[in-house]
Amino acid sequence: MNKEKKPVIAVIGGGPAGLMAAGVAGESGASVLLFETNAKCGRKLLLTGSGKCNITNTAPMKEFLEHFPENRKFLYPSFKHFFTEDLERFFNQYGLFFQREDNNNGKIFPQDHRAATVLEVLLTYCQDNQVDFHLSEPVRQIKKGEAWEIVTDKGVYPVTSAIIATGGLSYPGTGSAGSGYLMAESLGISIEPTRPALVPLVCADKWCRELTGISLEGVKTSLWESAGGGSFRKIISMSEDILFTHFGVSGPAALSISRWIKSSPKSCDKDLQCDYRLTIDLCPERSAEDVEKLLLEVFSQSPNKLLRSVISRNFGLPNAVSSVLVRLCTPIEDIYCRDTTREIRRKMISMLKSLPLTVLETKGYNEAMVTAGGVSTRELDPRTMGSRRNPGIYFAGEVIDIDGFTGGFNLQAAFSTGYLAGRSAAVL
Numbered sequence: 001m002n003k004e005k006k007p008v009i010a011v012i013g014g015g016p017a018g019l020m021a022a023g024v025a026g027e028s029g030a031s032v033l034l035f036e037t038n039a040k041c042g043r044k045l046l047l048t049g050s051g052k053c054n055i056t057n058t059a060p061m062k063e064f065l066e067h068f069p070e071n072r073k074f075l076y077p078s079f080k081h082f083f084t085e086d087l088e089r090f091f092n093q094y095g096l097f098f099q100r101e102d103n104n105n106g107k108i109f110p111q112d113h114r115a116a117t118v119l120e121v122l123l124t125y126c127q128d129n130q131v132d133f134h135l136s137e138p139v140r141q142i143k144k145g146e147a148w149e150i151v152t153d154k155g156v157y158p159v160t161s162a163i164i165a166t167g168g169l170s171y172p173g174t175g176s177a178g179s180g181y182l183m184a185e186s187l188g189i190s191i192e193p194t195r196p197a198l199v200p201l202v203c204a205d206k207w208c209r210e211l212t213g214i215s216l217e218g219v220k221t222s223l224w225e226s227a228g229g230g231s232f233r234k235i236i237s238m239s240e241d242i243l244f245t246h247f248g249v250s251g252p253a254a255l256s257i258s259r260w261i262k263s264s265p266k267s268c269d270k271d272l273q274c275d276y277r278l279t280i281d282l283c284p285e286r287s288a289e290d291v292e293k294l295l296l297e298v299f300s301q302s303p304n305k306l307l308r309s310v311i312s313r314n315f316g317l318p319n320a321v322s323s324v325l326v327r328l329c330t331p332i333e334d335i336y337c338r339d340t341t342r343e344i345r346r347k348m349i350s351m352l353k354s355l356p357l358t359v360l361e362t363k364g365y366n367e368a369m370v371t372a373g374g375v376s377t378r379e380l381d382p383r384t385m386g387s388r389r390n391p392g393i394y395f396a397g398e399v400i401d402i403d404g405f406t407g408g409f410n411l412q413a414a415f416s417t418g419y420l421a422g423r424s425a426a427v428l
């Protein structure tokens with residue numbers, strides 16, 4: 001850092017990444033201006049974990065990184081600088097303690113389960129370090145003059161460096177409307193195509209509606225993409241819970257899978273030949289042969305039982321699910337085991353091992369928790385978060401092409417990249 005003159009740093013965006021970056025830069029000795037579109041910071045942060053804020057996760061670093069389907073290597077240096085234990089220590093200093101939920105996939109929440117407390121700490125941290133808040137002042141442009149210039153409707157601010165932490169495109173009502181991508185592009189920085197992620201999926205299958213609210217545990221959901229000529233190739237499988245809704249599917253498996261759906265909603269033709277399909281393996285621990293063996297055994301032991309009750313009991317499925325399965329195999333809903341033909345049995349095995357759903361579209365940015373794509377990680381130095389072609393410009397948080405699964409991974413990434421960007425901008 002220049003000892004004679006303090007660096008002046010503009011942080012653009014008052015979400016978790018920007019607030020952390022601003023506080024750290026101030027603590028490291030810089031003068032910090034924080035610009036936020038809204039009248040208050042952290043609107044999206046307040047919504048996290050349904051207001052309870054799943055702030056991070058107990059997973060050790062290697063496993064933690066596996067929850068980011070792409071650009072793990074890029075995240076590694078920022079995690080090395082500021083990981084879960086550092087985040088905990090940081091919040092502990094302000095009297096906010098963490099609660100681990102080991103029986104809830106290692107999710108960590110603030111002890112009082114209030115996102116508002118997390119936001120209060122971040123704001124206090126910024127105030128403690130003399131961050132100058134410019135609220136209701138969206139940044140319109142970043143220009144290269146003698147120094148960098150931050151242009152808003154209220155003025156032009158010369159700064160030593162700028163940290164762009166404007167978020168993605170998801171939940172646009174919270175202020176994240178993609179302006180960071182435009183700023184990056186105006187500086188010649190390339191953007192990976194964006195798409196909604198961690199978003200529910202709309203399916204053509206009307207029976208989903210009947211199962212609204214039912215969540216299936218211990219199943220394996222796979223996404224298939226059209227390979228042309230009526231064939232499909234498997235993209236990814238997720239062994240997580242899936243939740244049926246009145247429009248299709250949600251829950252951890254559907255949300256995680258959604259980032260791989262790249263085509264537009266209009267990817268189905270009129271005969272519903274869609275680009276994407278899901279299959280759910282309702283009994284992943286059994287092979288198709290094992291399922292057939294079990295069915296034959298049960299049919300011979302209990303010929304006078306209803307097929308749907310036998311399916312329900314032997315495969316641990318809710319009654320409503322086994323009723324749907326039977327209906328997908330035969331028009332006779334109340335069919336007995338004794339009347340189940342070889343063909344119906346074959347169909348049932350196929351449904352149990354590979355229940356098909358046709359994906360029409362995702363619920364879009366309005367319901368997406370994060371945005372996949374964004375500022376290309378190739379453009380940034382992972383050791384600083386700085387732009388390779390624009391010295392003095394840094395990025396942090398969701399605006400970068402990083403997206404993790406649910407479980408507290410995205411907030412940790414916002415805090416870690418924010419921390420590294422703030423420190424780098426202040427001390428370099």
Ligand SMILES: Cc1cc2nc3c(=O)[nH]c(=O)nc-3n(C[C@H](O)[C@H](O)[C@H](O)COP(=O)(O)OP(=O)(O)OC[C@H]3O[C@@H](n4cnc5c(N)ncnc54)[C@H](O)[C@@H]3O)c2cc1C
Pocket residue numbers: 012013014015016017018035036037038041042043044045047048049050053054055056137138139140165166167168170171174175176177178179180368369370396397398399407408409410411412414
């Ligand atoms: C409903 C919901 C629940 C979620 N729950 C969780 C959870 O429990 N755990 C988890 O890890 N993640 C969760 N997430 C994801 C998490 O909220 C994001 O990953 C995180 O907020 C990203 O932080 P950020 O600072 O990069 O961006 P944001 O939080 O989007 O903040 C960006 C800020 O920049 C401001 N801004 C934008 N453009 C400009 C501009 N031109 N000038 C000035 N300011 C600007 C915006 O107004 C906004 O305040 C959830 C997301 C949603 C939508």
